[in-house]
Amino acid sequence: MDLKQLSTFYRVTTHMSFTKAATELRYAQSSVTAQIKGLEAALGSELFERLGGKIRLTPFGERLVPYAERILALVDEARCSLAEQAEPSGTLTVAAVESVISYRMSGLLEFFHHRYPRLQLVVQAATSEDARESVRKGVQDLGFLVEVETRHDGLETRVLGPQHLVAVVAPGHPLHRTSPVLTSDLRAFPVLVPGTDCSYRASLQDELRRGAEEPVSVLEFGNIESVKQGIAAGVGVGVLPEAAVAGSVRDGRLSVLDWQPSFEVSAQIVWRQGRQLTREARIFVDLVTQTAGVDDESLAATSS
The missing domain is CATH 3.40.190.290 (D-Maltodextrin-Binding Protein; domain 2)
Structure with a gap:
């Protein structure tokens, strides 16, 4: 069983689409198809059923998914542990709601650029629901939400504080x-x-x-x-x-106006439950936690 094939298989299962998995992985679709066929040959069983223009997992494929999650998570953990002494690098993806991107992320992006030049922070706009779902599926590393609820199925949540x-x-x-x-x-x-x-x-x-x-x-x-x-x-x-x-x-x-709502919303960072945060993700979560009460302009000035 090849790790690259297993990773490709898992990406296909998150999107249920060979095309979307190929786009995310920056592979040709033919390469994704070839990797899935190679994995099927190695395991001796089909993983997907093709139904017209759609796909679905076979019973064998469904049984493989939790093992793929655990294997890939263990690989991430090993990579993180072995790279602790190296400068933070790679790509960290964050799905964030509009109010966070528009009024909070510019200072964080500038801070990261100056402090960790080898770490690329990629922020994608999403609704709260889409952000939660993409983090659950492993498409995004972290979600940055502003919500009333602070408990989410399948996710670990760190509440940063009330969003007035x-x-x-x-x-x-x-x-x-x-x-x-x-x-x-x-x-x-x-x-x-x-x-x-x-x-x-x-x-x-x-x-x-x-x-x-x-x-x-x-x-x-x-x-x-x-x-x-x-x-x-x-x-x-x-x-x-x-x-x-x-x-x-x-x-x-x-x-x-001199008015107070009867409900409260909170700024939150979420990540997939049961998956250890990479060092880069921990750096982001810790920074956001420490600067929760600092405005965007002050954070940008600090980075300079």
């Missing part, structure tokens, strides 16, 4: 001088929210609808930046992460 949510309006809005602002006050105006990938949207909608006698006007307004523009234009009220509106509040385009 604030209600914001344009200066001059009728609620601008109101103190305190109640949730019932927000209902009197259109409430702008990011798209369905917003991890706290369901909790916010539940809070707005609780006790409401009439339907609440909730407007889906694309991503966080488009919500901010809509609020600044006077379209309505928005509830967004504090870090996402800090710049607009400083320059006077938005004002923060």
Whole structure:
């Protein structure tokens, strides 16, 4: 049994696609097919069934998956242990939600570039659900989430701390001088929210609808930046992460209301349960943990 063939097999199982596995591994699809056939020949049994344009695991292939996971994890552990004295290197992939990428990752990327020049940090945008799933399947090394829930099936979670949510309006809005602002006050105006990938949207909608006698006007307004523009234009009220509106509040385009949500969301790092973190992944997790309360600009300045 060849490790390269086993690794290719595992990548095919995570995507259930020869084409996607070839793209991720940067192989020709014919090479992936050849490696799977070689592994099948070595094991004496077929691993996949071809059904039209799709594939599925055979019973033999299904039994092989947990062994492949354990073997590849052990190889990673050995490689990590033997390379402890070397400079961190290679590629670390992180799936992150929009608010993290837009308002948190630039400082981390710059810090890593200066501190660990041989370690390539690859950050890919994803919804919380997609980030969790890609980490479970081993497609991404880590997930950087902002969610209400802090326990996830099949994942280890490190909670970094609360991600403060604030209600914001344009200066001059009728609620601008109101103190305190109640949730019932927000209902009197259109409430702008990011798209369905917003991890706290369901909790916010539940809070707005609780006790409401009439339907609440909730407007889906694309991503966080488009919500901010809509609020600044006077379209309505928005509830967004504090870090996402800090710049607009400083320059006077938005004002923060004296309102507190009844729920809390947390910034979190997740990785696949049962899989030992590589040294490079531990470095990232530890750095993010240590700098959880440091803003992006300060972190970037530190790296310089």
